[in-house]
Amino acid sequence: MHARYLGPLAALLVLCGCATSRDLVVLLPGKDGKVGKVIVDNPKGETVLDTAYAAARTTDNNVRRDKASQNEVQSIFGETLEAMPPRPISFTLYFESGTDEFTEASKRELKGVLAEMARRPAPEITVIGHTDQAGTDQMNDALSLQRARRVKSILVGMGISPGRILTAGRGRREPLVRTADGVSEPRNRRVEISVR
Amino acid sequence: MYLERSGKRSPAHVGTHLQATDTVVTGADGVAGITFIDNSLLSVGPNSVLQIERYAFNSTTHEGVFDTTLTRGTLSVVSGKIAKQSPDAMKVRTPSSILGVRGTEFLVRTGE
Numbered sequence A: 001m002h003a004r005y006l007g008p009l010a011a012l013l014v015l016c017g018c019a020t021s022r023d024l025v026v027l028l029p030g031k032d033g034k035v036g037k038v039i040v041d042n043p044k045g046e047t048v049l050d051t052a053y054a055a056a057r058t059t060d061n062n063v064r065r066d067k068a069s070q071n072e073v074q075s076i077f078g079e080t081l082e083a084m085p086p087r088p089i090s091f092t093l094y095f096e097s098g099t100d101e102f103t104e105a106s107k108r109e110l111k112g113v114l115a116e117m118a119r120r121p122a123p124e125i126t127v128i129g130h131t132d133q134a135g136t137d138q139m140n141d142a143l144s145l146q147r148a149r150r151v152k153s154i155l156v157g158m159g160i161s162p163g164r165i166l167t168a169g170r171g172r173r174e175p176l177v178r179t180a181d182g183v184s185e186p187r188n189r190r191v192e193i194s195v196r
Numbered sequence B: 001m002y003l004e005r006s007g008k009r010s011p012a013h014v015g016t017h018l019q020a021t022d023t024v025v026t027g028a029d030g031v032a033g034i035t036f037i038d039n040s041l042l043s044v045g046p047n048s049v050l051q052i053e054r055y056a057f058n059s060t061t062h063e064g065v066f067d068t069t070l071t072r073g074t075l076s077v078v079s080g081k082i083a084k085q086s087p088d089a090m091k092v093r094t095p096s097s098i099l100g101v102r103g104t105e106f107l108v109r110t111g112e
Helices: A003-019 A070-082 A104-119 A137-157 B081-085
Strands: A023-027 A038-042 A045-049 A054-058 A063-067 A089-094 A125-130 A165-169 A190-195 B002-005 B008-011 B023-025 B032-035 B041-044 B049-057 B064-078 B090-093 B098-101 B105-110
Touching (some): A023 A038, A023 A045, A045 A063, A070 B041
Antiparallel strands (some): A054 A063, B023 B049, B032 B041, B064 B105
């Protein structure tokens, strides 16, 4: 009795197997001209994509590495690419030495932040404090966060909702200008506002 | 399009905040763009299902973890600070593959 159904049932399983797991992965050139790397790991093998438009095509039986044409990318991913959020943009603010006052150039940057937020559908910002290489990591982490919080309160005073603003203290990990340890450098004492 | 959070379905609109483990589901005429606090950017095409499985980002050290799964449809990715800091911290899964992200921009389609 059961044997009669074995044939059709087995065929159905094979059909389902063919219809699943068909992947296409395409590496794109970065906006900055750099091409990154994606490693596609699959039971059929590992494929490294590290050139512009390199593609990995996976079926149940194999993985094939070749190149995708720009036409193919446009026809498969056109709508998806159009939905990409705008790239984040950073503004950098400096303080007049020894004061809470922004430099004149930094006041113009603040206007740029507001204009950039107005251009985005759901703008959010991160205010990131940075320090120079003078002092310990612990001190600089605290100081950089303190700077970021001060700038956040200024932004809130300009009418930006506090719910849209995150603060971060990056300490001395990301200097604008490389210096030796212990060096006081005004260009590194800055606050970056990243709008996304 | 809608979100699935803890088994419950809720409508999503521009500005909706996502949480780790949320799933984004788009219909035939739906697409979604997502910005992350490490400046990673994603977009999901029509007829797609994407789960944000794990997301953590330390804004001081830039260490973090970012795991997503595309079970159906199309995905566009521009990686952010997490992948830049730690080459193995960002993974995109499909039902058959795991993509290790070493930076920048790529596209994924799964199913068919």
